Amino acid sequence: xxxxxxxxxxxxxxxxxxxxxxxxxxxxxxxxxxxxxxxxxxxxxxxxxxxxxxxxxxxxxxxxxxxxxxxxxxxxxxxxxxxxxxxxxxxxxxxxxxxxxxxxxxxxxxxxxxxxxxxxxxxxxxxxxxxxxxxxxxxxxxxxxxxxxxxxxxxxxxxxxxxxxxxxxxxxxxxxxxxxxxxxxxxxxxxxxxxxxxxxxxxxxxxxxxxxxxxxxxxxxxxxxxxxxxxxxxxxxxxxxxxxxxxxxxxxxxxxxxxxxxxxxxxxxxxxxxxxxxxxxxxxxxxxxxxxxxxxxxxxxxxxxxxxxxxxxxxxxxxxxxxxxxxxxxxxxxxxxxxxxxxxxxxxxxxxxxxxxxxxxxxxxxxxxxxxxxxxxxxxxxxxxxxxxxxxxxxxxxxxxxxxxxxxxxxxxxxxxxxxxxxxxxxxxxxxxxxxxxxxxxxxxxxxxxx
Ligand code: ATP
Numbered sequence: 146x147x148x149x150x151x152x153x154x155x156x157x158x159x160x161x162x163x164x165x166x167x168x169x170x171x172x173x174x175x176x177x178x179x180x181x182x183x184x185x186x187x188x189x190x191x192x193x194x195x196x197x198x199x200x201x202x203x204x205x206x207x208x209x210x211x212x213x214x215x216x217x218x219x220x221x222x223x224x225x226x227x228x229x230x231x232x233x234x235x236x237x238x239x240x241x242x243x244x245x246x247x248x249x250x251x252x253x254x255x256x257x258x259x260x261x262x263x264x265x266x267x268x269x270x271x272x273x274x275x276x277x278x279x280x281x282x283x284x285x286x287x288x289x290x291x292x293x294x295x296x297x298x299x300x301x302x303x304x305x306x307x308x309x310x311x312x313x314x315x316x317x318x319x320x321x322x323x324x325x326x327x328x329x330x331x332x333x334x335x336x337x338x339x340x341x342x343x344x345x346x347x348x349x350x351x352x353x354x355x356x357x358x359x360x361x362x363x364x365x366x367x368x369x370x371x372x373x374x375x376x377x378x379x380x381x382x383x384x385x386x387x388x389x390x391x392x393x394x395x396x397x398x399x400x401x402x403x404x405x406x407x408x409x410x411x412x413x414x415x416x417x418x419x420x421x422x423x424x425x426x427x428x429x430x431x432x433x434x435x436x437x438x439x440x441x442x443x444x445x446x447x448x449x450x451x452x453x454x455x456x457x458x459x460x461x462x463x464x465x466x467x468x469x470x471x472x473x474x475x476x477x478x479x480x481x482x483x484x485x486x487x488x489x490x491x492x493x494x495x496x497x498x499x500x501x502x503x504x505x506x507x508x509x510x511x512x513x514x515x516x517x518x519x520x521x522x523x524x525x526x527x528x529x530x531x532x533x534x535x536x537x538x539x540x541x542x543x544x545x546x547x548x549x550x551x552x553x554x555x556x557x558x559x560x561x562x563x564x565x566x567x568x569x570x571x572x573x574x575x576x577x578x579x580x581x582x583x584x585x586x587x588x589x590x591x592x593x594x595x596x
Contacts, residue, residue: 146404149462150333152483156542158182158462159334171330171337178542181493181523183341183458187320189490190343190452193368194318201316201345202309206297208322209278209288217427218296218420219391220289225269228328231256232263239328240267246329272325274338290324295449297321298346299420302432313434313445314357318345320454332405334455341454348434348445351418355395357448358415362397365411365450369399369457373488373592374464378402379410392419399452401460410460411452418444461491465543467594471568473533485543486566486594489586492543495522496582499535501551503528511550514560514575521579522586540565546582566593 153159158179162172175183194201215221227240234249238256248254248262257264273292279285291297298305298317305317320343330336349357362381370376384396395415400407421444425432433444465485473480489495498515500507508528518524525544527535532549539547547563554560558575573581 146333146463148483149404149459149466152466152485152541153179153333153462156538158542171327172339173334173337178493179458182461182487182491182543183454185491185493186458186461187341187343187454189372190320190368190454190457191318194316194345200311200314201318202305202311204298204301204305204317204319205321206294206301206319208291208324209276210291210297210300212286212288213427214296214300214424215273215289217423218299219423220273220292220296221271223391224273224292225271226328227267228270229256229267230265232265233261237328238264242329270326270328272327274324274326292325293323293451294319294321294342294344295346295420295451298344299424299432299447300428302348302421302424303430306434312436314347314349314353316345316347318343320344332403334459335403335405335408337455340456342451343454343457344449344451346416346420347448347450349448351443351446354415354417354446354448358395358413361413361448361450362399365413365452366399369401369410369460372461372491373486373590374401374460375592375594375596377596378464380407382407390414392416401463403460403463410456411450413448413450416447416449418446420447421445461487464592464594482537482540484540484565486592487543487545488590488592489545489588490590492545493523494525494539494542494544495586496524496546496548497535497539497544498524498526499532499547499549500528501532501549505552506555507550507552510555510558510575514548514550514578517575518579518582521583524582536563546585548578 156178157176159173159175161168162174163169195203229238229240231249236249238246243256246256248256248259251259256262274290276288277285278288298319323342324339327336327338330338347357366379366381369379378401380400382398382400389396393414394417397413398409399411401410421432433442435442465487467484467486468481470479471482496518498511500511511526515524515526536547545565549561559572560575561570562573563570
């Protein structure tokens, strides 16, 4: 994890927020390549949900919602984590995570394991951030920064049903920010207080709930594998009965083998009709579906695949990070290279255009190639430093194709394409190059990284 954090900082993917003021702890800012990478993750999710299916519609609900939403959903009363304080070291811990956390004074031990540890009884701590709507705090209305995007989908059930002209099974999907005042955030962007979720609520006739639950388990695992995650690093884990949320009749997590061990990447829950029933009761509105063909009226059940965009980005980074010894260009001696073996569809930059020297018409031709490519893919013109150094830089940000413009290019209008993974080089004509890069970016891809 430390190597990934260092690479993310060095190459401008992700860095601690408010650093010049000393940071605020477990909040991060995304730099240029981080923005491109996370956008690609979210776009791939949208592609799988919207472009490749007919039964899902998009929604983007407000972060600030009516406070009653959180009463109905159960968050106000029950979105809590058990918290313990240590009177000796002054730190706070999640009572249910003690076995995974380091003691405040002796990090090789867990809280409560040393004689000096003095833990309080566990008490419930609500994870929602509170704020005030209106100019005067005292008389304004209390509101909450949403802790999940799901409720914004449930409260729009009627709107979506009307405008989408769909009938169950259909789904609303949303990608947006959520906020949780986590007691123990950490492990880089794995657990932060502000994060982005990619959630969908699949509304189904009650009798079909189990079938669709199983469908989404398989489908969501497939999505990660198609985008290059090694299947051995993924597993589905069903929640035990005592782990299940109050609304859930079945939940399975897609877990990834992070450097911190197997951990949740995405949760897939069979939420029954809990949410729509609750909101119907609290709002006084009918939230049900009338099937004109059968004359049946029912409250749809909900299958919810809920993923985190930041956590998924971290998993893709971890799975892509690789180190290998390669021959240093032209010397025959070996050197270590760090490479991000990202699926080309996820890579922040698809092609780097590199003039070998900054003269003899090479920069001009390289610019021409860059202009031709950038209409179709994210390409980058890079003329800074020795060619070997530029290759290393693009290896570290995961650029799958480096296109070098050399003396021969100005004579026969060809470029050298260097493949990030195999390091093979081939000559390709400039004519039709953009189409060829697009074709390669979208071709099926499997990581050469060993377990
Ligand atoms: P955890 O058990 O890790 O706290 P959760 O079960 O509470 O997660 P859900 O409410 O199911 O999480 O949220 C769906 C997804 O949102 C998670 O699988 C994860 O990818 C992401 N997520 C949840 N909390 C955070 C967080 N604090 N930071 C980053 N991502 C998060």
